Amino acid sequence: MKYIQVENSGPLHGTVHIPGAKNSSLALLAAACLADDVVTLKGIPHIEDVSIIAGISRDIGMAFKQEGGTVVIDPRTVHSAVIDPGKSSKYRASYYYAGALLSKFGKVTIGFPGGDDFVSRPIDQHIKVFKALGAKVYTFEDYYIIEAAELRGADIYFDMLTSGATINAMLAAVRAKGRTILHNAALDPEVVDTAAFLNRIGARIYGAGTERIRIEGVPYLNGGSHTVIPDRLIAGAFLMAAGIQGGQVTVMDVIPEHLGSCLSKMEEIGMDVECGDAHITACRSGQLKATRIRTGMFPGFATDLQQPMTALLLQAQGKSIVTDRVYPKRFAHVPQLRRLGAEIELRRECAFIRGGLPLQGGWVHATDVRAGTCLLLAGLAAEGTVRITGVDHIERGYEDVVGSFQSIGARLSMHELNAQEMPVRGHTNYI
Numbered sequence: 185m186k187y188i189q190v191e192n193s194g195p196l197h198g199t200v201h202i203p204g205a206k207n208s209s210l211a212l213l214a215a216a217c218l219a220d221d222v223v224t225l226k227g228i229p230h231i232e233d234v235s236i237i238a239g240i241s242r243d244i245g246m247a248f249k250q251e252g253g254t255v256v257i258d259p260r261t262v263h264s265a266v267i268d269p270g271k272s273s274k275y276r277a278s279y280y281y282a283g284a285l286l287s288k289f290g291k292v293t294i295g296f297p298g299g300d301d302f303v304s305r306p307i308d309q310h311i312k313v314f315k316a317l318g319a320k321v322y323t324f325e326d327y328y329i330i331e332a333a334e335l336r337g338a339d340i341y342f343d344m345l346t347s348g349a350t351i352n353a354m355l356a357a358v359r360a361k362g363r364t365i366l367h368n369a370a371l372d373p374e375v376v377d378t379a380a381f382l383n384r385i386g387a388r389i390y391g392a393g394t395e396r397i398r399i400e401g402v403p404y405l406n407g408g409s410h411t412v413i414p415d416r417l418i419a420g421a422f423l424m425a426a427g428i429q430g431g432q433v434t435v436m437d438v439i440p441e442h443l444g445s446c447l448s449k450m451e452e453i454g455m456d457v458e459c460g461d462a463h464i465t466a467c468r469s470g471q472l473k474a475t476r477i478r479t480g481m482f483p484g485f486a487t488d489l490q491q492p493m494t495a496l497l498l499q500a501q502g503k504s505i506v507t508d509r510v511y512p513k514r515f516a517h518v519p520q521l522r523r524l525g526a527e528i529e530l531r532r533e534c535a536f537i538r539g540g541l542p543l544q545g546g547w548v549h550a551t552d553v554r555a556g557t558c559l560l561l562a563g564l565a566a567e568g569t570v571r572i573t574g575v576d577h578i579e580r581g582y583e584d585v586v587g588s589f590q591s592i593g594a595r596l597s598m599h600e601l602n603a604q605e606m607p608v609r610g611h612t613n614y615i
């Protein structure tokens with residue numbers, strides 16, 4: 185088992201190139217199945233979720249070649265629409281294969297989605313979309329069978345903003361007969377990126393990035409090439425790193441508008457932020473101030489940045505309150521932060537954070553990808569050594585987390601846990 189060791193690092197300085205977005209890549213890789221010719225996707229990160237997709241692609245007969253950040257997919261040889269439940273439950277976005285393969289073949293067998301555990305992550309809106317387009321949905325032990333003699337366009341009203349179901353609806357409707365209108369659609373950059381890719385290969389999707397998306401079904405999609413948008417969540421975490429103990433960090437190859445709410449909160453707590461066309465620089469010279477944060481779907485403050493922001497707020501004088509309305513139980517990082525000496529109280533969907541206290545070293549466990557980022561950022565300021573297990577969760581989202589943080593001066597290293605070091609419950613502070 186691996187762990188990441190983090191030492192107090194002082195002010196960080198440097199420039200980081202931001203890779204393609206995990207959440208967009210996962211949608212685009214499934215969307216590529218819909219094409220009727222070869223697809224080239226550029227900027228795809230080397231992360232665990234993409235390795236699982238490579239396995240799924242092989243299972244269904246699709247050629248999948250990854251060289252650097254470029255993935256070439258040939259969907260013409262797909263001969264199966266059965267996704268191994270063992271693979272689909274290893275990551276969240278496997279649900280996109282349901283929409284894509286249903287759209288292309290009229291039938292798909294797929295296991296339940298996995299991904300980060302926030303206690304409740306329903307997919308009722310995805311199912312509602314498939315049914316609205318004319319599909320029947322059956323569940324068996326650990327998988328769904330979704331089938332339709334023919335998919336027909338429909339008017340679909342989402343009960344809440346959901347990026348996953350909005351994207352899945354576009355995948356399912358893109359080849360359906362007639363017009364589909366999505367109302368109360370999510371505005372996330374990943375929705376816009378997926379629509380841009382599909383339109384590039386011949387789809388007719390209008391209004392992505394607004395709350396009303398119109399899809400005119402087409403019978404055929406070409407091949408083509410597309411570059412994935414940069415990862416706003418990784419960019420946000422690096423910019424926050426500049427605030428932990430001072431310093432200056434520039435993230436390159438980003439779309440600053442994707443980080444609007446995050447950047448304005450960083451300024452509000454006392455950081456300086458400067459945006460160019462494709463880069464952002466953040467620095468901290470003085471004391472940070474406490475604030476209140478309430479997550480929301482794009483362009484609100486992203487739930488995926490709530491956890492790293494909590495690490496930053498531990499360095500801000502006073503009492504901050506972080507409320508997560510998107511995932512009200514996304515607070516598994518809090519007990520771990522307490523092990524480092526943080527004073528955080530949890531009540532319903534809120535974390536009450538007493539900032540400005542010193543943090544100490546200890547063993548902590550990353551329960552999910554952004555909990556990992558949060559612990560890593562907290563560790564940069566701790567007075568002792570912080571050791572983080574659950575590295576597999578972190579690697580679901582980060583290509584080379586240790587190398588990229590080292591490049592801005594963070595004192596991080598990857599280790600293999602041996603029997604002598606094994607944290608023991610009651611003896612050390614590990615659960």
Ligand SMILES: CC(=O)N[C@H]1[C@@H](OP(=O)(O)OP(=O)(O)OC[C@H]2O[C@@H](n3ccc(=O)[nH]c3=O)[C@H](O)[C@@H]2O)O[C@H](CO)[C@@H](O)[C@@H]1O
Nearest residue numbers: 207276277305306307308309310345346347348349488510
């Ligand atoms: C792979 C991927 O892209 N993951 C992201 C995606 O997850 P995911 O696609 O799972 O999240 P959604 O955008 O769908 O969820 C938004 C909200 O809608 C609710 N909901 C969603 C679908 C549904 O059928 N029923 C329902 O009630 C969810 O519980 C949540 O409260 O968006 C989340 C919210 O920005 C991010 O935290 C995840 O990183």
Ligand SMILES: C=C(OP(=O)(O)O)C(=O)O
Nearest residue numbers: 276277299300488553554
């Ligand atoms: C929640 C996340 O991922 P997933 O939806 O893939 O579990 C995330 O990327 O923060």
